[in-house]
Amino acid sequence: MSKKVLVIYYSQSGQLADIVDCLTAPLVEAGASIEKVAIQPVKAYPFPWSAERFYSVMPDCVLGVTAELEPFTLKEQAYDLIVLGYQAWFLYPSIPVNSLLHHPAFLAVVKDTPVMTVTGARNMWLNTFLEVKKTLQKAGARLVGNIALIDRHLNHISFVTIFHWLLRGKKDRYLNIFPYPGVSAADIAHCKVFGALLLPHLLTDQWDGLQEELIRQKAVNTRYPLLLLESKAIPTYVVWANFIVKKKKRRQWLAVFKYYLLFSLFVAAPVILAVDAVLIRPFSSKRINAKKQYYLSLN
Numbered sequence: 001m002s003k004k005v006l007v008i009y010y011s012q013s014g015q016l017a018d019i020v021d022c023l024t025a026p027l028v029e030a031g032a033s034i035e036k037v038a039i040q041p042v043k044a045y046p047f048p049w050s051a052e053r054f055y056s057v058m059p060d061c062v063l064g065v066t067a068e069l070e071p072f073t074l075k076e077q078a079y080d081l082i083v084l085g086y087q088a089w090f091l092y093p094s095i096p097v098n099s100l101l102h103h104p105a106f107l108a109v110v111k112d113t114p115v116m117t118v119t120g121a122r123n124m125w126l127n128t129f130l131e132v133k134k135t136l137q138k139a140g141a142r143l144v145g146n147i148a149l150i151d152r153h154l155n156h157i158s159f160v161t162i163f164h165w166l167l168r169g170k171k172d173r174y175l176n177i178f179p180y181p182g183v184s185a186a187d188i189a190h191c192k193v194f195g196a197l198l199l200p201h202l203l204t205d206q207w208d209g210l211q212e213e214l215i216r217q218k219a220v221n222t223r224y225p226l227l228l229l230e231s232k233a234i235p236t237y238v239v240w241a242n243f244i245v246k247k248k249k250r251r252q253w254l255a256v257f258k259y260y261l262l263f264s265l266f267v268a269a270p271v272i273l274a275v276d277a278v279l280i281r282p283f284s285s286k287r288i289n290a291k292k293q294y295y296l297s298l299n
């Protein structure tokens with residue numbers, strides 16, 4: 001098979017690297033030429049994180065600040081498909097991915113090219129996808145599919161376990177009581193099924209219907225309570241980011257933001273969800289379905 005596929009992504013822990021490996025395994029088996037590029041910022045974000053460093057990137061993520069990337073070479077000038085691995089950081093594209101989305105080498109190759117996006121998130125990836133989609137559309141790319149894997153555990157549980165993982169660097173069980181953090185091994189392995197769906201579209205260069213097939217195979221996870229909480233959180237993050245960047249005592253304000261985050265998760269979120277479940281959700285099924293559809297669609 002003479003198809004050329006570029007797989008380009010950033011991954012700190014290796015989770016997204018495993019996801020794109022599983023996704024592209026059927027393409028490799030079919031003989032496609034796969035070029036994998038793992039981008040790196042010049043000023044690395046060391047993994048595991050310290051709590052202070054973790055919160056410190058929030059304003060730049062939300063405000064779309066880019067960082068310089070280590071030079072990378074692309075073997076081809078044009079590809080039949082680009083698989084872009086992206087991750088959410090504070091509800092926005094991670095700084096390395098946002099930097100890639102604005103990088104001249106990437107912009108040159110992505111124009112008029114089918115692009116499949118894939119993320120492995122905790123559970124709030126919707127706004128990040130919108131931002132990625134917007135930037136790809138501006139660059140003239142043709143978005144043909146999106147895969148969004150999440151940690152399927154309860155929001156509070158995954159919040160605890162992701163911190164255990166990101167601050168200690170091990171994707172193991174906190175206190176041997178909590179479940180494994182992040183996207184499950186089974187969900188990662190299942191990406192081969194999505195890769196198999198992708199293959200005939202790559203071979204024929206006919207991309208219509210791929211996203212519908214992916215949705216049927218549950219490749220995109222949208223849950224209304226998470227959608228609701230994320231939509232409430234975004235404007236507050238924007239206010240916080242704009243406020244904190246103007247402050248001289250940035251560290252102190254980031255510490256306040258940390259407590260705000262804990263308050264919103266453990267106090268505000270249950271109240272918002274309870275009020276919504278009683279007063280809004282029962283009367284808004286049409287609107288909710290339309291919203292879900294919006295996040296599932298590629299347009």
Ligand SMILES: Cc1cc2nc3c(=O)[nH]c(=O)nc-3n(C[C@H](O)[C@H](O)[C@H](O)COP(=O)(O)O)c2cc1C
Pocket residue numbers: 010011012013014015016017054057087088089090091092120121122123124125166182
């Ligand atoms: C600074 C930071 C912020 C994050 N914010 C979010 C978020 O807003 N929503 C979400 O679902 N996951 C969030 N995550 C989890 C990542 O999207 C991702 O699942 C995790 O970092 C593992 O990806 P990796 O392959 O890059 O290691 C965040 C992770 C980091 C490090």
